[in-house]
Amino acid sequence: MNAPLMEHTMRWFGPADPVSLSDLRQAGCAGVVTALHHIPNGVVWQQADIEARKREIEAAGMRWNVVESLPVHEDIKSQQSGFEQLIENYKESLRNLAACDVRVVTYNFMPLLDWTRTDLGYAMPDGGKALRFDMIQVAAYDIHILQRPDAAADYSEIVQQLAAEKVAAMSDDDKIALEKTIVAGLPGSEVSFSTEAFLEAIMAYHDIGPEQYKANLIYFLQAICPLADELGIKLVVHPDDPPFAIYGLPRVVSTAQDLRDIFSAVPNPSNGLCFCAGSFSIRADNNLTEMVREFGERIHFIHLRNTQREEYGSFHESQHLNGSIDMYDVVNAIMDVSEARNESIAMRPDHGHQILDDLKKRANPGYSAIGRLKGLAELRGLELGIYRARQH
Structure with missing residues (x-):
């Protein structure tokens, strides 16, 4: 061959x-x-x-x-x-x-x-850093920070529960950092958003x-x-x-x-x-x-x-x-x-x-x-x- x-x-x-x-x-x-x-x-x-x-x-x-x-x-x-x-x-x-x-x-x-991630420096066992997508963090952001209407319906009950626990343990700085990672733009991204602009753009696709x-x-x-x-x-x-x-x-x-x-x-x-x-x-x-x-x-x-x-x-x-x-x-x-x-x-x-x-x-x-x-x-x-x- x-x-x-x-x-x-x-x-x-x-x-x-x-x-x-x-x-x-x-x-x-x-x-x-x-x-x-x-x-x-x-x-x-x-x-x-x-x-x-x-x-x-x-x-x-x-x-x-x-x-x-x-x-x-x-x-x-x-x-x-x-x-x-x-x-x-x-x-x-x-x-x-x-x-x-x-x-x-x-x-x-x-x-x-x-492409969407929630952690751009996820610590690996060998000391390196990787990219990670955490569904619990996504749900916490979507339901509790972004507050998209009816967002909770898109997640299972266990994910909703874990997201509520996650956001309750987050500081204001943690919330800002998570939002920046999700919507502020990445290499190759076309645009970046603020919270208000992101929610408005999402609802345009409703x-x-x-x-x-x-x-x-x-x-x-x-x-x-x-x-x-x-x-x-x-x-x-x-x-x-x-x-x-x-x-x-x-x-x-x-x-x-x-x-x-x-x-x-x-x-x-x-x-x-x-x-x-x-x-x-x-x-x-x-x-x-x-x-x-x-x-x-x-x-x-x-x-x-x-x-x-x-x-x-x-x-x-x-x-x-x-x-x-x-x-x-x-x-x-x-x-x-x-x-x-x-x-x-x-x-x-x-x-x-x-x-x-x-x-x-x-x-x-x-x-x-x-x-x-x-x-x-x-x-x-x-x-x-x-x-x-x-x-x-």
Whole structure:
């Protein structure tokens, strides 16, 4: 067998990122995953700006092979007045990316929030720090701090009880810190909120249920995929993180059935998937290996990280090779897909623990250098081991 190896990349947040392009190259990356984070959401990415970023990456000895992300404006997601022009702006950005030969474009359709965590420095037994999502803290914030109407109905009785106990033990500073972690924005997030603004934004989605929200996503894809087909661009949707409803907001890219719905409604070749193993893994009913095999033709970008599921829907991000995911099975399935397609697929080690010298440095949550380097090294070793075994 001669299955191509994955194309190894890491995410970079631009010139202000504490992790440099030189760091990424030394870690073993051939490609860079980035975006024009300085451009406001909804504004066209101009060709000159794309070319400038591309030259910067190439000067460091790598290439810009995946956009993560070209954000979808909230008004497109909720179909507010004027959203059609925002779709036209999105199309123009796609044209400019194609003109610069950047042809894999990641986006997500999560309302209001990008990936959500409650602890950005969860202490691990080895002294490292990880990202964690605590459902009890989420419920405590939702019911008692945010005070979203009817929020309690979205949680089990035991979670409601534990949330009440949690918030009773929290100081005012604890409450402020939790809110900041949840809604103040993270790397790659589109917006940040105050308490009042967040509640107001949530309530704007009050009458948009999952079916209508999925219809909005399909409308968006039907509008842009014909152009993406012409341009040779692969649009890859990032799954919901976490892959279930929070704060009463709809989630529509969480399960295999969601993907079937999206791909059957919009079968265009450009309509693709960013297979984020960590996001999908949070639901025990998502069989990751089966999902790789079922949607393999649609996967054009891969995030590999592991999670450890806990009680009540809580989880923390574990070591890349240890956790709720059988990473061997997942990588083996990915290599089968690569072989069948006879092409490499861009992959980045998603997130990483803050360890060693990075514990003393400023870092974007989940994106410190050494933890990701460790993850990439482990994943490359696993991949090479599978590849070499197939030669015999």
